[in-house]
Amino acid sequence: MSNYFILPLRALIIILTLFPLNELSSQIHSAINSKKRPVDYVRPFVGTQGEGNTFPGASAPFGMIQLSPDTEKELWETASGYEYSDSSIIGFSMTHLNGTGIPDLGDFLFMPSTGTPKLTPGSKAYPDSGYRQRYSHSDEEASAGYYRVRLTNSGVNVELTATERAGLMRLTWPESDSAFILTDLSHVLRWNVVWSSIRVESNSLVTGMHIVNGWAKNRHLFFAARYSRPFDDFRIINDGKPVIYNGYRFRSRMESAGKNIQFIANYSTKQNEVILVKIGISAVSAANALKNLDAEITDWDFERVRTATREKWNKELSTIEAEALSTEGLETFYTSLYHAFLTPNIYQDVTGEYRGYDQNIHTAKRFTNYAIFSLWDTYRAEHPLLSLIQQKRDADMINSMLAHYDESVESLLPVWSLQGNETWCMIGYHAVPVIVDAYLNGVKGFDAERAYKAIKTTAMNLNYDNVATYAKLGWVPFDKENESVSKTLEYAYDDYCIAMMAKALGKTAEYEYFLKRSGHYKNLFDPGYNLMRGRDSQGNWRTPFYPHLYTEGGDITEGTSWQYTWYVPHDVPGLIKLFGGNDKFTEKLDSLFISEADSTKGVDDIAGRMGEYWHGNEPSHHIIFLYDYAGQPWKTQKLAHEVNNTQYGSRPNSLCGNDDCGQMSSWYIFNALGFYPVAPGSNTYAIGSPALRKATVHLSNGKDIFITADNLSSENIYIQSLKVNGKTWNSPFLPYDSIKNGGKITFTMGPQPNKNWGTDR
C-alpha cells in the first residue's frame, strides 16, 4: 500500500469527524439542488400570536408527544398554551393541541431553574411570584422539530426536540449550586388534574401519571423521564408539603399520589454544563411510557435526534415540491403543510397498545392508532389533503375512528375525539365525509363494509342531537335542539356522503334513503328571505327572524343565517334553484362580502372578516367557490387570491382564526395549488386561483401531479386558460378522476378576468 492511499484516507477521516454523515449528505443534497429544502421554510411561530392558537414547540410529524413552552394556562384564547405576546414562560410541557378553540393537554411541565424552587407558576403580571421565567424573542428560535429559548431569570438555555413518542430536552446551565429541574404534574392547560402519582425509580429515572378532567373528561396520561446526569438530590412535593419520612410511620420519599404533585431534581452545575432529560409518554402505563422512550431515543445525542426528526419532516413536506413568488410564499406554504401534519396524532405505544374510548387497553392490529379528530373542521380540507398525499395515514386514521366507534357506548363514530375521550364538540357526524372521501378516492387499508356499517349506525342513532327527529321530520326543530339550522344543513351534507358510499357499494335502497335525507336542507330555505331559517316541530318558521344575528345557542353554529345559507356543499345547483337562478344567487352572495353581522358578541377568536364572510372560521371556508357553480368563476379567483394573500403569511400573527388541527392551513395548501374540495365525497374540486408558480404533488399511489401557473404574479391572479393533461379545460371544476393517476395542470394567468373561461360545467 502506498502513501497515495494513506493520505486521502486520513483526509476522509478528518472530514467525517468534522461533518457527521447526516450533515455531510444533507450538504451534498443542498449543493446538488442549490436551494433550500422544504423543511427550511417552516416557521413554527406562525399562528402563535392572536387567533391561530398554534404552538411553536418540537414535534415529529403527527407525533404523540409535542413539547412546547407554555406562557398561559388559564385563558380560553391561548388554547395551545403559548401566546407570542406573552413575555414569560411557565415551563415546557409534553403535549399540545394545534390551533383548537378550547384549551386542553399541556401535560407534565418541566422547568429548569436555579435558586429556591417555587411551586406555583405565578402570574403573567408578576412572573417572579412563581416559577415562571422571562424570556425574549431575540433569544428564542424554532424550526421543524426543534425549539430553543434562553430563560432570562436563571440563564438556562433550553432546547427541545422530539421523536414520535419521546421528547428530548437539552439544558445548558450557568454555574450554580442550586440548580434544579422542576416537574409539575398538576400543570395542564385550563382544566384540572384530578389525580396523579409519581415514582423516583432511581437517581436518574422518574415515572408518573395524571388523570385530567378537562375538555376531555377522563384523560389518563403517563410519563417516564430519564436524566443524563443522576440528580444530586431530589424531593417530591405533595400539595405543598415535602414527601419525607417523619420518623413515625414510614413513608417512602420516592413515591407519592395526590392531586397536586411536583418533583424537583437538584444539581450543582458548572458554567455551560449540559444536562439532558428525555421523556416518554403513554396513555397506557408508566411501563409503556418507558418502553416508548427507550425504543425511540436510545442515546443522549441531541443533535442526532434533532437531525433525524428534521429529516422526517423534510421527507413528509417534500410530498409537495413548490415554487412560490417569494420566500414568504414558500414559508407560508410549507408552514401550512407543517401545521397540517401536526395533527391528528399518533396515539399508540410502540407495543401497539392504546387506551380506548372505553378506557380499556386495546392493541391496534394491522393499523396505527391516531387520536385528536377535530372533525367539524378537518373534514373540509385537512382530511381531503391526507386522502390525496397521505393515504396510508388516512387509512390508519379511519381505522382509528372505527375503533372509536367500536368502543363508543353510543355506537357513534367520533364527533370531536381527544385521546380516548369524546368531547362532543361542534355538530354533525363528519367522520362520515372523511371516510367516504377516502373510500371514493381509493384509499386502501380499511374494511369498506365495516366502515359503512359504522356510518349508517351513526346516522341512525336515536340519542345524538335529534338526528332521529331530523330523519323523520325533515329538519331539526329549533324547539327541540340548539343550532337546529346548522345541524339540519350539515346532516344533509353528511347524508349525501352516505348516499355516495351506499351507491358505490351497490346498496340501492339505502342510497335512495340517504339521498332523500340529503335534500332536507330545502325544508329550511325560506323563499321569503332567500335564507335558511329555523323551523319548530310544527313546521313554523322562527319568528322573529334576525338573519344577521350572531348569538350563542341560537339556530346557527358560530355564525349567522346569512353565512349558513350557503351551506349546501353537495347540491349547489339545488340551492341556486331555490334562489331562483344564478343571478339572484350571486347577487346575495356578493352581498355577503359587504354585509355585517348584527352582533359583535360571539366567538371573538374569529377574525379574517371580509364583510360577513369570516375566513377565520370553518363555516365560510367553501363559500367563495360557489361562484364557480353560478357562472362567475372569476369572482372565486379574485376572492381566493385575496384570502390567500391577506389571511395567510409567515408571521406569528398570520393566522386569522384557530388553525383547528390543520384545517385553516389545509385550506391554504389547496388554494395555493389552485383548487379546493367544496364537498368532500363528491370527488370534485372547485378551481380557484393558484398562489404557487409551480408545484409537484407526489400522490400516495406514486404518481405525480405537475401544476404550473404561467405568468402568475401579484397582479396576474385571473385564469386566462387552463390545460389539464394537455387538453384545454373550460370547466371551473376538476374531477378527482382527472388527476388521481397523476397528470399536468397548466394555468395561464392574467391581470383581468377571462369571463369566457370556466363556463362549461
Added chain:
Amino acid sequence: MSNYFILPLRALIIILTLFPLNELSSQIHSAINSKKRPVDYVRPFVGTQGEGNTFPGASAPFGMIQLSPDTEKELWETASGYEYSDSSIIGFSMTHLNGTGIPDLGDFLFMPSTGTPKLTPGSKAYPDSGYRQRYSHSDEEASAGYYRVRLTNSGVNVELTATERAGLMRLTWPESDSAFILTDLSHVLRWNVVWSSIRVESNSLVTGMHIVNGWAKNRHLFFAARYSRPFDDFRIINDGKPVIYNGYRFRSRMESAGKNIQFIANYSTKQNEVILVKIGISAVSAANALKNLDAEITDWDFERVRTATREKWNKELSTIEAEALSTEGLETFYTSLYHAFLTPNIYQDVTGEYRGYDQNIHTAKRFTNYAIFSLWDTYRAEHPLLSLIQQKRDADMINSMLAHYDESVESLLPVWSLQGNETWCMIGYHAVPVIVDAYLNGVKGFDAERAYKAIKTTAMNLNYDNVATYAKLGWVPFDKENESVSKTLEYAYDDYCIAMMAKALGKTAEYEYFLKRSGHYKNLFDPGYNLMRGRDSQGNWRTPFYPHLYTEGGDITEGTSWQYTWYVPHDVPGLIKLFGGNDKFTEKLDSLFISEADSTKGVDDIAGRMGEYWHGNEPSHHIIFLYDYAGQPWKTQKLAHEVNNTQYGSRPNSLCGNDDCGQMSSWYIFNALGFYPVAPGSNTYAIGSPALRKATVHLSNGKDIFITADNLSSENIYIQSLKVNGKTWNSPFLPYDSIKNGGKITFTMGPQPNKNWGTDR
C-alpha cells in the same frame, strides 16, 4: 322393554327433579358420615360485634371479591363495614378486610329499594334520611359463602354468594312500580373516592371504576355488573345531578366520570319477583372485570353458585377434621379456620393479569397473585398454618411478595400491602419469617435464592425505619425513630430468621452477620429493671422510664415495656439468662398477668385483657408459651386453656381483638390442636393445652397428623403425658421434623398439673 324398567325410570326422574344432583350427592355424603360437615359449623357472624372487625358476607376461600353488608362507613372501629349492634344497612359492597384495625375497601355499593331514590346513605341515628334500610337479625342469616337479609323499609330480600372474582346477588321484590337498584361508586369504608367513571354498556350491563385514596393511597378497582332482567330505565347521577342531554351540547346519558357517581336501574316488579345481579371485579380494567364475571358465573343459577362455593369451603375446611367437646367448640374451630382462609386474597384476573405496586399491569407467570398481607400479624400463626396445610397457596403468596419486592420503589418486601399498595402499617420486616418458615418447612414452588436476595436487600435497606442505624449501632435509637424498642426487638427476630435461611443455603458469612444482629435485643435489656428500655443514639437509657406506660408514638408499638420485654421469640433461653435465670424470669412473667398498664388511652379495640397480657393484640400472642422454656409448662397449659375458653367462641362478640386477617383465628387453630409456633422459622412448636378431643390434620404433602387428647374435659386441661409417634415425649416442644411426614400426637390430660412432664429440653 318391560314396565319394570319404565316405572323406576319415572321414579328416578321425579327424584332428580326434586333433588338436583349436587344436593342429592351431598345428602348421600352426609348420610354416609351420619354427621354434619365442617362447613356446617362456620358462623360468619363471629367477630362482627365489638373488636373482631370481621364481616358476615359471602366469599369463596381466599376470594378476591367478598360481598357483605355495610352498616357503617366512617368509624375507625368498624373497619370491616359491619357492626352487629347496628340496626340499619347502608348497602352491599364488593370488597372487605377481615378483622383489620383500620378501615378500607367497601368498593361499589349496591342497594335495592323502592320509592324515590335517595343519593346519600343517611346516618345511623336517622336511617330514613338516606338510602340506608333497617333490618333485623331475626331475618338475617349467614353461612360460608352465603348471606341473606330482608330489608325492612323496602321489603326486598337480599341474598349474596360469590365465586373467587365474581359475586351474585339474588333480590326478591315486593310488588312495586318504583323498584330500583342503586349503585354508589362513591361509597368506600372511611376514605375517599378521588375519581370514578361508569358506562351503561347495554340495558343489562354496567361497567365502572374508581380510584380510592385510602389507607391504600392509590387503589384502582373496576367492576362489571350484569342484571338478569334488563332495566326498564336507568339514570346516572354525577355529583347530585342527573346525567342527561340538555339540548345544547350533546352528552351521553350512558357514561360519566367524576368523584361522586351513582347509578340507578329502575324496574316495575311483581310480588316475589326475583332479579339477580352478578358483579365481577378487577384491579386491571373494566374489560377484565367482565372477563372475570363471565368466566366464573356463566348462568343465573344462584343455588348452583352457592352450593359450589359451599363445597369449596367444605373441601378447604376439611383439611383439619376435628372432634370437639361441644358443638360450640366445633363452631369456634371451623369459624376460626374459615377466618384464616378469608385472607390473603387472590388478586389476579382470570387472564393472569394484576395491577402491581408500581401501578403497572403485570401477568403472574407460574403463580397465582395474592394481596392483602397484614404481615406484622399474620407471620405469627396465620402463615405458619398455611405453610403446614396450604403449601401451594403459601408458595403463591411468597411469589406474590417477591413480585411486590420487584415492584417496590424502595426494593422492600411487603410490610403491610393492600391491593397494589404499601400502607407501611406496623413495624419490622415480617415477610422474612413468612418466607423463611415456608422454606424451612419445605414449601416448594418459589425460588429460594431469589427469595433470599429479596430478604437480604430488605434487611439492608438504607431508608426504612432506621434499620441501617440499628444494624450499625445495635439498636434503634429513640431520638431518631418512633417505637424504637419494639422495632429493635422485631428486627432482631427477623434477622434470626434470615440467619436460619442463610445457614440452610450455605451462606456462612451472612449467617454469622445476621445471627449477630439477632442478638441486638440484648442491647435494650436494662438489668436494673429487668425490662426492655429505649436508648438514644448516644446509648443513654430513656429517662424518665415508665415501664407500664401505654403511649401512642412512644418507644413501644401498641403496648408497654412490660409487655414487649417478652419479645425475643427466637432466643428465649438468652432472654432468661438476661433475667438471671428461670426463677426471676417466671416471677416477672407471672406478674404480667396481674399488672396493669398505666394509661387507659391507646388502642381501644384491644380487649382480652388478663392483667397486662392483652390477648386482643398480637404482641402478647406468644407470651404464655414462654413458661415452656422456663421449666413451668403447666402454666402455659393453664393459660392456653384459659385463653381458648374465654377469648374465643361462636357468638358475634366472641373475638376479643381485631381478627387481623386471620391471625387471631389462627392462634386458636394451633392452640386447639395443642401447640403454637412461638418463633416461625425455628421449626419448633411450643406445646400448650389442646381444646380438641381429636383432630386429623391433612398436611399439604399428603401425610396426616393424628392428634388425640385422651381424657380431655373442661376440667382435664393439664398434660399428664404425651406420646409422639408412639414414643413417650417429655419435652414441651414439638419439632416440625417430628410431624412433617405425618404422625401421631397423643395427649393424656388430667385435672392437675403434672409438674414432671415437659422437663426435657
